[in-house]
Amino acid sequence: MTAAPWTTVARREIVTKLTDRTFLLSTFGLVVIIAGVLGVQAWLGSRTTEYAVVTSSAAAHRMAEKVETVAEASGDNLQVTLQAAAGDGVAKAAIEDGTADVWLREDGDGWVLTGREDVAAELRSAATTAIRDATLDANAEAAGTTVDALTRGSEVRTSVLDGDADRAGVAKAVGFALAMLFYLASFTFGLALANSVVEEKASRIVEIITTKIAVRQLLAGKVAGNLVLAFAQMALFVAVGLVGLTFTDYDRFLPAISGAVGWFVVFFVVGFGLLACLWAVAGALATRTEDVQTTSTPLTMLTLGVFFAALLTTGTTKVVLSFVPPFSAILMPMRVLEGTASWWHALVALAILVGAAALVVRAAARLYQRSLLQTQGRLTVRQAWSTPE
Incomplete structure (x- = not known):
């Protein structure tokens, strides 16, 4: 044909x-x-960002462990490694020579994150969440209650009309x-x-x-x-x-x-x-x-x-x-x-x-x-x- x-x-x-x-x-x-x-x-989505956190006290080290847990659970490919320093001077020196990225320490009633020039936003967010949750747990226990009881009814959800x-x-x-x-x-x-x-x-x-x-x-x-x-x-x-x-x-x-x-x-x-x-x-x-x-x-x-x-x-x-x-x-x-x-x-x-x-x-x-x-x-x-x- x-x-x-x-x-x-x-x-x-x-x-x-x-x-x-x-x-x-x-x-x-x-x-x-x-x-x-x-x-x-x-590549950008799969890249893991690593931060070294140094502490100079036992209490700060325990808090840093909580920061490590929150960071790794965030889903932002964030990894935290911990370093223990013998004192504040050693911890500060680690920040100055670049051995560590952030120094976590207690300061009165709160906590301080010290970086050489800046503290990365994602690390600051993870630390803020971990410290807040740990503090709430401790304060609730001291008051004879629970965090769930204190925060009941405070949950805020978001929704959008366009999906x-x-x-x-x-x-x-x-x-x-x-x-x-x-x-x-x-x-x-x-x-x-x-x-x-x-x-x-x-x-x-x-x-x-x-x-x-x-x-x-x-x-x-x-x-x-x-x-x-x-x-x-x-x-x-x-x-x-x-x-x-x-x-x-x-x-x-x-x-x-x-x-x-x-x-x-x-x-x-x-x-x-x-x-x-x-x-x-x-x-x-x-x-x-x-x-x-x-x-x-x-x-x-x-x-x-x-x-x-x-x-x-x-x-x-x-x-x-x-x-x-x-x-x-x-x-x-x-x-x-x-x-x-x-x-x-x-x-x-x-x-x-x-x-x-x-x-x-x-x-x-x-x-x-x-x-x-x-x-x-x-x-x-x-x-x-x-x-x-």
């Missing part, structure tokens, strides 16, 4: 791009950057990454597609090609080829990101992120296909490579608008735009990730995006077909629309 002509065009687009050194180097470079950023995050703060932070970071991927794919592949069209048009090669296959088949092949490439590149970046995320402290969010990424993939395919058709039209309207900058300006602004909408919109504006094509291609998956949109919201937005894409494809096919073989000069959309086939 003979393959459809558009598949031959699509295969040619893919092979041409895969043999382009610039494309391969840029893809590899982005993979290295993504892996590097996540690698640094994983978990860590999840919100992760959602924002992942949303930014997905928006950036969509923008890069739409702009880089779209611009390359427009330039490819105008180069074939300027060299008159397209006149030969269109004697063998229909113009609509040529458009379909170019869009499909670039869609496959953009999707493969995006999938590579996302896969590296998800694998890298497993080595960080945010791996618990992977199930939620994976679900949102699934929606992003579907929206990406439809949204990119819509924009790719318009980029092909931008190339067909031009006669020279220099003209592409003019014919693609509205499309460039639209692509930037989608990107900045993903970064800047909030509240009602974000909700409304998440149903408006092509903004919905990014905003709806972001809202799913944030937990502010349910699955049926996503289905409604996808149905609207598919309907809009179908209309755009029909209009783009007409514009492309009527302007591709026009070589007398740059065309406007109105001129191309009214040009006879």
